[in-house]
Amino acid sequence: MKSLQEKIKNAMVAVLRESFDLSQTELTFSQPAERKFGDLSTTLAFVLAKKTQSKPFLVAGELAAKLTGKLDAIEEIRVAGGGFLNFYLRRDDYLKYLWQNLEKPLPAKGEKVIVEHTSINPNKSAHIGHLRNSCLGDILARSCRFLGYEVEVQNYIDDTGIQVADVVWGLLHYQKMDLDGIKKISGLAAYLWDLYAEVNQLFAGNDDLARQRRDVHKKIEEKIDPEYQACRYIAEQVLLDHIRTMEQIGIHYDLLARESDVIALDFFKAAAAEMTARNVMTRSTDPEKKDCLVIHYDRENIEKIIVRSNGTITYVGKDIAYNLWKFNLLPRDFCYRLFHTYPDGHAIYMTQSEPARQTRPFGRGQKVYNVIDVRQSYLQNLIAQVLAQLGHPGPSANFIHFSYEMVALTPACVREMGLKLEAGEENKPYIEVSGRKGRAVKADELIAQLNEKSLREIQSRNPALAEAEALPLARTIAVAALRYFMVKFNLNTVIAFDFKEALNFEGDSGPYLQYTMVRLNSILKKSTAAGLEAERVPGSMQRLEAREKELYWEMILNLSLLETQVEFALQNHELSSLAAYAYGLCQKFNHYYHLFPVLAEKDADIRNLRLSLIRIFKNKVEKLLAVMGIAIPDRM
């Protein structure tokens, strides 16, 4: 549904343009801090007063006079606070409009958005840092879809890297296994978690082992067995493990793009030809970078190596090629195969370099979001620069690094996990997660703990409930707790992870939202069972007594802003505003519902108004929670 407020704003702009010289940017509207200041407010008078050397209060009066009577939706306009222009809506009309347009989805934007997220190295289990990435990426994708974009979710698989080589060396040369032995390992990803940390300890300061590691890497790149086979096997098995982990929390992908295919299909060669032709990539004149091909990063005046002196391509080089492909700016394409089908029928495809019947056109995005933590800002900015230098200003502007801060551990959390703190770490505010040191909370373990806790909570509240029935409910609640926790912080807030907070199911948490909805559904069920009147257009809010009228209206107004809020979250890269919005709505509802019982109300008009509010609330908040990937259990 197109927000009614948008319509009202547009009408105001049209009227004001007749009398004032306005640019669009000057006219902003906001929600007043308090209801007594109206339903919609603008500070336009302050801006105009400055321009005309007049007093804001006088200008506001002038504006009010111009607008009065010109807008159907407005009941009253008042000037307050020395120049604020406050608008009071015709509440019953507004409510009716909202009620009648509940089922209207937003129109398709006709634009394709590619969201890349997760992109975990396939050499060990996923950890909490990856969970933040995937949750943000997934909610970003859902927001775009909600707003009418076509969305394709890609997960980039670095299946050729040195990090896979580390564990290949560990298994084949350190633990002396063969491929058959590796295939017998159960829980391979978790096994590699420990091995990866152990092997990295060994590598530290040991030149001989470092050389062995390089040899393994080289053999993988040159497809020499058994290293190559082991690498392929491990990468695929660990990838499956990651997909399983993310599937548990409702995260799906459309395409798995493999680095090995980027290389095999010569994506970089095509990109390099273009970059060389345009002088974007040049041979370095720095003697220390003899024979290297580099790109000058203008913003920080740095020369970044793209092709090493031995002719191999660095990570950014491959990423440039891959991102050019996302925008359909490379004369190359992948081949595809069906990789996996989710229980709901959704299919994941994987790239491949062997010819195959192409199942659908992947890529070709108009907008690209790369969900990658802030530590890669410099490289992501470099890619945007290259896009511009190659003559693609549009894609460069639509290449969006969806940057967020890392997840770290509190020193207390590290100790709690039985890991040692190094000298001086005790006093640090937080400690960076490190796969190399095996220092992180594994995603699966956190999810298991959440599942366990919510199962306990459910069973304590519903002692008669069979475990088979309680289990899926517990999972739904655990997912809500996790996703809400991952999205409630601002993107540039470092999450100093703490079990107690992540496992909190009360207050500002996902389960609180679910609980609100469960109770609300219960009221609706009882209302139907009691044979109360069916849905009908809500009557006039004038029937309500003063206190309820204000609360009621406040909720209606807030609920009507769903689409505006999602748009805001996307525009400002602040998905946390969705969490805050949802939480605020649920708080208001709980407050309201505590004061004004529905089923016990004898007056049919008032009861109907309350039921209408519940139906509107259910409609809007279910959509909002769906955008956050939070489902509503039948009971809890």
Add this chain to the structure above:
RNA sequence: GCGCCUGUAGCUCAAUGGAUAGAGCGUUGGCCUCCGGAGCCAAAGGCUAUGGGUUCGAAUCCCGUCAGGCGCGCCA
């Protein structure tokens, strides 16, 4: 050294330049004869690190200072 980010209640965090800086946790005290207590109500708790500046208006923008974090690899 250069670049980016952060500093708000005891703790963890919110607050499109806007009206009296808000939540959760913790603390203290209340609330089911009443639609589910994962709930509701209330109290206490703030010179928004600090010094200037811009503005009708600053937690928010600019400059300085202090404190902390992250980048700046022929790793990915």
